[in-house]
Amino acid sequence: MRVVVADDSMLTREGIVRLLGEAGVEVVGQSEDSAGLLECVRLTSPDSVIVDIRMPPTHTDEGLVAAQRIVEEHPETGVLVLSQYVEPSYALRLIAERPERVGYLLKDRVFDVVVLIDALRRIQDGETVVDPTIVARLMNRRRTADPLAGLTPREREVLALVAEGLSNLAIAARLVITERTVEAHITHTFDKLGLQDRTDSHRRVLAALAYLRSSPR
Missing domain, CATH: 3.40.50.2300 (Response regulator)
Known part of the structure; x- marks a missing residue:
């Protein structure tokens, strides 16, 4: 490198x-x-x-x-x-x-x-x-007209870790759940955000961007 x-x-x-x-x-x-x-x-x-x-x-x-x-x-x-x-x-x-x-x-x-x-x-x-500190700051802010309103609390939690850039395996370890469960949460999140017709890596980036943008700055 x-x-x-x-x-x-x-x-x-x-x-x-x-x-x-x-x-x-x-x-x-x-x-x-x-x-x-x-x-x-x-x-x-x-x-x-x-x-x-x-x-x-x-x-x-x-x-x-x-x-x-x-x-x-x-x-x-x-x-x-x-x-x-x-x-x-x-x-x-x-x-x-x-x-x-x-x-x-x-x-x-x-x-x-x-x-x-x-x-x-x-x-x-x-x-x-x-940086996870930035993600945490955004998570704690009050949201208005939240585009992520349809997500469950667990899906939001998983999406916050996606926004940090963590892999599915790392998210599973952080939340003490199986990698398969993480994959299911992410799939549901992609569906709710209308990101079905994208490659997986691109969907992760777009989902993370949607999460970051969902807080007023």
């Missing part, structure tokens, strides 16, 4: 690079700003990029804007966006156009190398990764 890391904090950037190196991941470029990130991607064609949302010069959403540009111009490159804050609207903005091969994690999560490598691998496999 070949990765580019972009963060204006040298300590954070070097920390991520060190963790990746220890895990056997090749870091082919580093940048402290979004312009440098885009240049690194153009020159190195990495498998994935890791980028902080808040980058110079304004430290607002330059990293997110760069991530969206990478998604558009380099669809073969996965994008993992990091944030120090729980900002569900940014997660939705990132995956709205092309939900495959993108992820959003809270920054402190990536210093757990197992979480970081798992996220990168799932993104490389075409999945969507959303």
Whole structure:
């Protein structure tokens, strides 16, 4: 796996690079700003990029804007966006156009190398990764005109884990139920959301997006 890391904090950037190196991941470029990130991607064609949302010069959403540009111009490159804050609207903005091969994690999560490598691998496999804290925040919000109103509580629970990017096997382990039961819940959810005529991987992404969009931001 070949990765580019972009963060204006040298300590954070070097920390991520060190963790990746220890895990056997090749870091082919580093940048402290979004312009440098885009240049690194153009020159190195990495498998994935890791980028902080808040980058110079304004430290607002330059990293997110760069991530969206990478998604558009380099669809073969996965994008993992990091944030120090729980900002569900940014997660939705990132995956709205092309939900495959993108992820959003809270920054402190990536210093757990197992979480970081798992996220990168799932993104490389075409999945969507959303930080469970963001999913939990959305779950706890009061919904109006809820498009998921027809789902049972268990189906909502399973869908929340799908939105995190968990596999059926991982969901079964989390909920202490069989994988076959998980498959049944997901099938019913797809039917209720009108996602019957799609490939399974695409339906999972669309179902996760429907879940995230079902909360007011």
